[in-house]
Amino acid sequence: MSDVSAPPCTTLDDRAIDIGPLPQLVGYALRRAQLAVFQDFYATFAEFDIRPTQFSVLTVLRHNPGRRQSQIADALGIKRANFVALFDGLRTRGLAERRPAPDDRRAHALYLTEAGAALLDELAVPLARHEGRFIARLGAADMQRLLTLLHRITGDG
């Protein structure tokens, strides 16, 4: 149509890419939505240097003081090897700590520190803003529908 001097089958074109059936595949749709939400999370929490998994670990430590790291890792679906490095990062920053378990000196019990609890309190406001942006996008009722469907996909529904 426009440039007849270039062979039409081999010219690089700038039309929008057709991603074909991908949006109808549940894994692809989940991954794109998860990345969109995590991008917003990274931007929201960059000033606190907190990433989603760190936030999850701090939250679970607050709700379950004194548990083994294998219990925390398993509950969050984090590989145990990855959990050790992740927890050490929080420990080095003074947000969490490990104490010997009184009933088994070889085991360690994990705790949130006071600084970790204070940080979680501070994060509550930006967290509500982050969640609020997606609730505004969907509406509260559809957000609840989405969460219920996601729990059923995960097998918790």
Added chain:
Amino acid sequence: MSDVSAPPCTTLDDRAIDIGPLPQLVGYALRRAQLAVFQDFYATFAEFDIRPTQFSVLTVLRHNPGRRQSQIADALGIKRANFVALFDGLRTRGLAERRPAPDDRRAHALYLTEAGAALLDELAVPLARHEGRFIARLGAADMQRLLTLLHRITGDG
């Protein structure tokens, strides 16, 4: 209640972990569901040595022959640096190829090879089984609702 000899506040216990408010956070719920679906994908496609992102790239190459790698990477939300390594993996296996663009010798156009097209055809059956497991879990109508909500989260809805 059960073991009064151990101090109740410091004993490691084996009760289920309480993950608190996490299931109501959209990022957490999305990540857990995405991991559940990807685990099933890995298991389904292990014999073909194909991971979700590789599958997406092969699919988009089939639908858009002769495009620049930046176009493919951007359409899939893959960082350009990561895309190069990913594409080279497919190229080494003979599933995709790069050809100089006739209108710009410095640019490269990407194509699926015949072997890549044959592999995609072969993957259609296990892909349908993989998707079918989650459609069975939710029902077809709720799966369509989930996909629509996910597209709205991503900003494509």
